Amino acid sequence: MALLSVLTPVLVAVLCMVIGFMFVKSRQTETTSQDETKGASKAGFRPWVDQDLQDDTEITREDEDGEWVDSAEEEDLPHVPYSPPRYPEEKMLQRSQEFYTLMNQRRSVRLISPEPVPREVIDNVIRTAGTAPSGAHTEPWTFVVVSDPETKHQVRLIVEEEEEVNYRQRMGDKWVHDLAKLRTNWIKEYLDEAPYLVLIFKQTYGILPDSKKKTHYYNEISVSISCGILLAALQNVGLVTVTSTPLNCGPQLRLLLKRPANEKLLMLLPVGYPASDATVPDLKRKPLDDIIVHM
Numbered sequence: 288m289a290l291l292s293v294l295t296p297v298l299v300a301v302l303c304m305v306i307g308f309m310f311v312k313s314r315q316t317e318t319t320s321q322d323e324t325k326g327a328s329k330a331g332f333r334p335w336v337d338q339d340l341q342d343d344t345e346i347t348r349e350d351e352d353g354e355w356v357d358s359a360e361e362e363d364l365p366h367v368p369y370s371p372p373r374y375p376e377e378k379m380l381q382r383s384q385e386f387y388t389l390m391n392q393r394r395s396v397r398l399i400s401p402e403p404v405p406r407e408v409i410d411n412v413i414r415t416a417g418t419a420p421s422g423a424h425t426e427p428w429t430f431v432v433v434s435d436p437e438t439k440h441q442v443r444l445i446v447e448e449e450e451e452v453n454y455r456q457r458m459g460d461k462w463v464h465d466l467a468k469l470r471t472n473w474i475k476e477y478l479d480e481a482p483y484l485v486l487i488f489k490q491t492y493g494i495l496p497d498s499k500k501k502t503h504y505y506n507e508i509s510v511s512i513s514c515g516i517l518l519a520a521l522q523n524v525g526l527v528t529v530t531s532t533p534l535n536c537g538p539q540l541r542l543l544l545k546r547p548a549n550e551k552l553l554m555l556l557p558v559g560y561p562a563s564d565a566t567v568p569d570l571k572r573k574p575l576d577d578i579i580v581h582m
């Protein structure tokens with residue numbers, strides 16, 4: 288009993304010390320995380336903005352140097368009436384089925400005929416790609432159309448050299464194994480054969496006539512949407528391509544094609560008619576039930 292009366296104040300003291308220690312520790316953690324946030328914001332990182340724009344959008348703060356501008360020049364842009372065609376439901380259904388049938392026939396074709404294709408058709412296809420929506424209507428795309436045989440060959444040399452390294456060592460066994468069903472390799476005859484190579488560059492920022500830089504919001508997403516529209520436009524005229532992303536070739540192709548430093552290669556599309564002996568892997572697409580969720 289006497290022992291208990293001695294121990295109780297000791298226990299209470301120890302308990303108080305433990306609680307006090309835990310309290311101080313939690314305050315320290317709070318302060319550290321606040322400091323981190325402050326430090327991050329000092330370094331220019333604003334999670335609520337920057338994490339949302341993780342697609343190569345270069346953003347700057349108002350208080351930064353005068354190199355960047357806000358696009359305030361169009362604040363007074365008039366808004367005009369808009370009334371696109373509206374179809375009766377039956378017609379809508381028919382059009383939706385027909386468009387699906389057309390697009391469902393699209394395949395990536397890696398054997399392309401050298402047969403010439405009218406230049407105006409390519410121009411229209413690219414005009415169509417240029418109708419894509421873009422972050423803040425910045426239209427951050429450049430479509431480089433190569434038809435000159437020597438330049439096409441230079442593209443091929445760059446791509447084959449890098450792709451050989453990709454297949455043989457850079458990318459590893461899993462990558463090679465995952466692609467095996469497509470029977471692709473680093474030899475890219477279509478880069479000489481196709482009448483056109485369309486190289487699509489995303490502009491990571493814009494450059495105004497006074498050399499100031501302009502933010503291109505969501506530039507990669509915007510350009511990818513425009514590539515999708517381009518693929519649909521090619522399908523619409525009976526031409527084929529393969530959506531190719533030649534890894535590690537971006538900088539060399541940019542230099543070959545004399546594109547400025549704000550442009551990065553996104554895709555390379557060889558375009559033409561399919562070769563008469565073209566084949567494609569017998570891939571199946573997911574059924575609607577596997578890709579749709581109605582709520």
Ligand SMILES: NC(=O)C1=CN([C@@H]2O[C@H](COP(=O)(O)OP(=O)(O)OC[C@H]3O[C@@H](n4cnc5c(N)ncnc54)[C@H](OP(=O)(O)O)[C@@H]3O)[C@@H](O)[C@H]2O)C=CC1
Pocket residue numbers: 531532533534535536537538541547548549550551552553554555
């Ligand atoms: N690289 C990849 O991981 C992947 C690339 N692809 C595709 O492969 C193709 C070629 O891409 P790839 O060559 O690999 O990658 P990039 O074109 O992104 O270039 C690779 C390196 O070069 C730098 N670079 C490229 N362009 C510029 C520029 N304008 N200014 C400054 N630095 C630049 C990049 O720097 P930084 O890191 O600063 O951007 C990066 O370090 C494209 O079609 C691309 O879409 C597809 C999947 C993955």
Ligand SMILES: Cc1cc2nc3c(=O)[nH]c(=O)nc-3n(C[C@H](O)[C@H](O)[C@H](O)COP(=O)(O)O)c2cc1C
Pocket residue numbers: 393394395396397469471529530531532533567570
């Ligand atoms: C983002 C993206 C990158 C691709 N990169 C390549 C590529 O570098 N080389 C290639 O031969 N095909 C490439 N493809 C094509 C795919 O292999 C092809 O779309 C897929 O096998 C499905 O076949 P389909 O296009 O005939 O439906 C790419 C496709 C996409 C969407």
Ligand SMILES: N[C@@H](Cc1ccc(O)c(Cl)c1)C(=O)O
Pocket residue numbers: 450466469471472473531532533534
């Ligand atoms: N770029 C290589 C490998 C490749 C092939 C097919 C693909 O779908 C993808 Cl994602 C990559 C090539 O063109 O061979």
